[in-house]
Amino acid sequence: MSLNSTPQSVRVHIGLFGKRNAGKSSVINAITNQDAAIVSEVAGTTTDPVFRPMEILPIGPCVLIDTAGLDDVGSLGELRINKSLDVLSKTDIALLIVDSSIGLSEEDLSLIEKFKVKKIPHVLVLNKIDTVENQAEVLGETKKLAKCPVACVSATNKIGIENLKQEIINTLPEDAGDFKLLGDLINAEDIIVLVIPIDKAAPKGRLILPQQQVTRDILDHGAIAVITKEDSLKETIANLNKKPKLVITDSQAFYKVKEDTPDDILLTSFSILFARQKGDLNELVKGAYAINNLKDGDKILVAEGCTHHRQDDDIGTFKIPKWITEKTGKKLTFDFTSGITMGKNLEQYALIVHCGACMMNRAAMMARIEKAKELNIPIVNYGILIAYLNGILDRTLDPLKILESEKLLQTVE
Incomplete structure (x- = not known):
């Protein structure tokens, strides 16, 4: 590049x-x-x-x-x-x-x-x-x-x-700056369907960075990228002459996309792919299950690696707290941070929910995960958490072919 x-x-x-x-x-x-x-x-x-x-x-x-x-x-x-x-x-x-x-x-x-x-x-x-x-x-x-x-x-x-x-x-380590995103999971001429919602949170006239990078990675490995919106996914799959190998969706569209993606087609999200590339996937998966241990009065930190204009229904400040509260039924307190650090006094939190880290390098995200582990605080990213809340975490991890995660799921469940 x-x-x-x-x-x-x-x-x-x-x-x-x-x-x-x-x-x-x-x-x-x-x-x-x-x-x-x-x-x-x-x-x-x-x-x-x-x-x-x-x-x-x-x-x-x-x-x-x-x-x-x-x-x-x-x-x-x-x-x-x-x-x-x-x-x-x-x-x-x-x-x-x-x-x-x-x-x-x-x-x-x-x-x-x-x-x-x-x-x-x-x-x-x-x-x-x-x-x-x-x-x-x-x-x-x-x-x-x-x-x-x-x-x-x-x-x-x-x-x-x-x-x-x-x-x-x-x-420099041989793999510095070259952690796998998608290329090792697909083959040339595979059809990969990307589900990209175009709503008021989508930037006008362009795709966001994770969508761009995944598309480029598909093309670099000789596969075929097909882009559609969540409300036309079923028609898109039906009109293809060849069954797609994989559907990759924005995590916020999981609820509808899981219904419209046949069981014999692999499914994951942009955020889960970045969890694999930027962080410790097993640690983030464990963080999803940790919401079952939340108690009344617990504090949760929602952390993002960059700053952006927030909508009324912003995923970090509105949707994530709403979904966790609905799932747990607990009275929880949410704090929010964005930028180059997660803030101080992290030991007060029972859970850290992190963005997909598309604007951070792997070293920065791994430092945050290691800090959470040091303090014995579960940490999960948006995509993994949303997949878990929709009851499809095991399915969304299948495309990654990571045996450790499969064993982890069996153990935790």
Whole structure:
């Protein structure tokens, strides 16, 4: 895909961290071979994390994240540091930038430990290497202390940049940014029917990102995409000369679509496909069954990964609370959050209901799931929850061919 056509959520996210004036912005400019970031000798030029979508050969489509210095000072500096550390949750690979003439600090070593605890692949970048005479000695000592891959560069003089790119490639997991969506579940010439409601919540003149990505994935794998609305699904299937292999629907249309999709045709939703691609499917399935354990007075967090204009019957703030309340018959309290974090004091919640995460990368969604697991809070996404509430969760998981989920369903039921 080109720079403009690759969604940010499927790009490799490369976070740059380090102390003020270590040269993070200069490294970004050297990697991209352009003046993408502001460079200044004044400490603390970068204040908030800055996300820069790039196409970098030979890495490919990625997002470079420039962060504030981890040695910032004062109450405002502490807020900047916390924002920089928040970036860890969406980082596929971290670059720790260190001034070679100063060497590793306690802050640097502490951050390396955070990388390791969070299992984030990382490379230590010794910047300004041209300013030290005993380069081999500095490199050897740094490797001994850091115990991670190290690349020596001079960002301002463009020294060692190609070696740094290669080190990034060597350190990235092979499947980074390439988690399966649909392609491994279908074959060439299969007919896949996409059910896309066009209601007041649908953006005018275009499809939403999950619908676009699934359509593209079908075409990339040589299958045939047929698009229809929920009220014409039955006629669409009847008019096809070949039986569809799979129907994929917007989760909100499950109630009608399940009735109009014959039992011998596989059925799932866009949101469930993204649960598989972006998160831990088994953990999210367990979260659906957890609504049976809700009690009067429990608090539920409904979290979304992006902000958008909300309609009167918005799925997150209106429909999800209504459906859960009807299913459980309990007196529940619902809180809502959207954006880059799920908020604080998560331990107060009995359940987290999350959106499909189409605007988030896998690292960000997995960080949220791991946080929920750490606090022993069940978490489920919209599509899986809605399928469960409609009594068809087992059917909607069948197309994914994930034995672990089938075993899980048997155990829980």
